[in-house]
Amino acid sequence: AGGGPLLPDSVLYEIFLYLDHVDVLSVGLVCQQWHAVARDEFLWKELFYRYYRISREVPRHPAAVSWYDEFQRLYDTIPCVEVQALKEHSDQVLHLSFSHSGSLFASCSKDCTVKIWSNELDISLQHSSNMRPYNWSYTQFSQFNSDDSLLLVSGVFVGPHNSSSGEIAVISMENFTLLSRVRNKPYDVFGCWLNETNLISGNLHRIGRITSCSVLWLNNAFQGIESENVNVVKRLFKIQNLNASTIRTVMVADCSRYDCPDLLLDYEEQLAASTSACPVFDLGSDSEEEEAKPKQASEPAGDRSVAAGAGLQQLFDDLLEGVRPELTETELETKVAELFVRSRTKPPELGLLPTDSNSKAKYLIFTTGCLTYSPHQIGIKRILPHQMTTAGPVLGEERRSDEFFDSLDHVIDIHGHIIGMGLSPDHRYLYVNSRAWPRDCVISDPMQPPPIAEEIDLHVFDLKTMKEVKRALRAHRAYTPNEECFFIFLDVSRDFVASGAEDRHGYIWDRHYNICLAKLQHDNVVNSVAFSPVEQELLLTASDDSTIKVWRSPRTVRRQQARRPRPRKLLFSWLMNQKS
Numbered sequence: 001a002g003g004g005p006l007l008p009d010s011v012l013y014e015i016f017l018y019l020d021h022v023d024v025l026s027v028g029l030v031c032q033q034w035h036a037v038a039r040d041e042f043l044w045k046e047l048f049y050r051y052y053r054i055s056r057e058v059p060r061h062p063a064a065v066s067w068y069d070e071f072q073r074l075y076d077t078i079p080c081v082e083v084q085a086l087k088e089h090s091d092q093v094l095h096l097s098f099s100h101s102g103s104l105f106a107s108c109s110k111d112c113t114v115k116i117w118s119n120e121l122d123i124s125l126q127h128s129s130n131m132r133p134y135n136w137s138y139t140q141f142s143q144f145n146s147d148d149s150l151l152l153v154s155g156v157f158v159g160p161h162n163s164s165s166g167e168i169a170v171i172s173m174e175n176f177t178l179l180s181r182v183r184n185k186p187y188d189v190f191g192c193w194l195n196e197t198n199l200i201s202g203n204l205h206r207i208g209r210i211t212s213c214s215v216l217w218l219n220n221a222f223q224g225i226e227s228e229n230v231n232v233v234k235r236l237f238k239i240q241n242l243n244a245s246t247i248r249t250v251m252v253a254d255c256s257r258y259d260c261p262d263l264l265l266d267y268e269e270q271l272a273a274s275t276s277a278c279p280v281f282d283l284g285s286d287s288e289e290e291e292a293k294p295k296q297a298s299e300p301a302g303d304r305s306v307a308a309g310a311g312l313q314q315l316f317d318d319l320l321e322g323v324r325p326e327l328t329e330t331e332l333e334t335k336v337a338e339l340f341v342r343s344r345t346k347p348p349e350l351g352l353l354p355t356d357s358n359s360k361a362k363y364l365i366f367t368t369g370c371l372t373y374s375p376h377q378i379g380i381k382r383i384l385p386h387q388m389t390t391a392g393p394v395l396g397e398e399r400r401s402d403e404f405f406d407s408l409d410h411v412i413d414i415h416g417h418i419i420g421m422g423l424s425p426d427h428r429y430l431y432v433n434s435r436a437w438p439r440d441c442v443i444s445d446p447m448q449p450p451p452i453a454e455e456i457d458l459h460v461f462d463l464k465t466m467k468e469v470k471r472a473l474r475a476h477r478a479y480t481p482n483e484e485c486f487f488i489f490l491d492v493s494r495d496f497v498a499s500g501a502e503d504r505h506g507y508i509w510d511r512h513y514n515i516c517l518a519k520l521q522h523d524n525v526v527n528s529v530a531f532s533p534v535e536q537e538l539l540l541t542a543s544d545d546s547t548i549k550v551w552r553s554p555r556t557v558r559r560q561q562a563r564r565p566r567p568r569k570l571l572f573s574w575l576m577n578q579k580s
Helices: 009-016 022-033 041-051 067-076 288-292 303-319 329-343 555-564 569-579
Strands: 080-086 092-097 102-108 114-117 124-130 134-143 150-157 166-172 178-184 198-206 213-221 233-241 249-252 364-369 377-383 410-412 418-422 431-434 457-462 467-473 490-492 496-499 505-510 515-521 526-532 535-544 547-552
Touching: 041 067, 080 555, 092 535, 102 150, 114 134, 114 150, 166 198, 166 490, 178 198, 178 213, 198 249, 213 418, 233 364, 233 377, 364 418, 377 418, 418 490, 431 490, 496 526, 505 526, 505 535, 535 555, 547 555
Parallel strands: 092 134, 092 526, 490 526
Antiparallel strands: 080 547, 092 102, 102 114, 102 134, 114 124, 134 150, 150 166, 166 178, 198 213, 213 233, 249 364, 364 377, 377 410, 418 431, 431 457, 457 467, 490 496, 496 505, 505 515, 526 535, 535 547
16 A cells, blocks of 8 residues: 555565665664655665676666566566466376467376366366377377467377377367377477468488488368368478487477567667677588678589589598598498488578568477487578468479478577477577587587586577577576486566476576576476466466466465455354344
């Protein structure tokens, strides 16, 4: 009341001890006089930087109107109060996804069900689909389409331990019927929506022991209904994989939203100044200096083919004559594959960065690699408007023999094992969970990647400039080795980013200040987190303990408690006494 603080005196007491000019004896007096100083900007600025241990070089959040309001935002609006535990799953819960309206969410689990929940004051189960009749081992990922009428569900087939096959199912939200099923290999491609009615899946073709080809397909969600009259599938891209790597974890970013971001993360850009110099990791660039050089015109296809053929012949001649050191079978396969792909790959698209704010182009983003099987690079391929429909030839554009494979438009090297990715709501920023390799490691065998750190680094990349814009966030940890490493899903809201971890906690950071704000406890590994898209003070966490936990902010909890009718026990007992 009267504009006073919502923070309790116990918290104020703790905070004021951080001020050099306030001692313990004066704290009581300060609390009594609180209303007189509640809007003292200098005082709140001091409190803010000291309490949250933030560098003074970091400016205030651009949307904040005062330091007092900003302090209260970080204290009172973090979804860190557990209000409900959902235990309807009978095995590990692997993934959570909200509908765009925020009224529903879906959960996937090792119990091989996908469950649809109604997000009301008290969350309740609305529907459960068992996928075992379709020979699934478990469900692993889900995503609502843009109008929330369809749900994409990704799962893993029953098979031998090393099986990599999966399937994508499309479920109608009107009556929960299964509309179509699409093969997906490897299963950790997951799949994603490109638009309201078309989804992307993957397939993998082995070429050699450590060489393969990933094909990404565009599929119509209504295959059983439309397949007699129109094409329901079309090949998008065909990309060669070297050194046992494969394409995984596909997602789509909408370029048209970049010029209206919810939050600019570059402090210089917030002040309308030039952006800070950050390393750009581009395909074919080994250093920042090379990136700064002017782009050379691409080599004509015929010249590339001749050069690659000559290089292959030279390689064999050198081996026969003993000029080159003897190569292992793996090294020889990689050398031959590199020469082959050089002469059979379509050049990358020029001008990747969108210059038109109304551009309808989208980015296909996925994990990949070039040195070993563990995913250590992020590949980016632009999808043009004419590619966003299954109309036309099933195999897409006609290809010349020297354009058998598609090249990537951009590659970001993470130098570590990527275990999670997520887009900001405006699609401007890509957040990446990774476990770093040793600094100067050398990979001599693609089947033996370097050891990975227990600390998880959370990187942030600006997809408009293709630059890393924040120092890596740290707090969460993971313990499994490379061969057992699994995906930990993260999520991003307007102001916060959250992630699971193997240390039995979920974590929340502030996107602007780069500080960890909360740890959310479970009894086992936290696999997935999800913010409500319409209410960032609501967060869900899913765990190997078979539980989904619902977290709300202290402010929301107070409001809900105030709205609940209080039982009038005294009045009821008085009425009963009168009747007797």
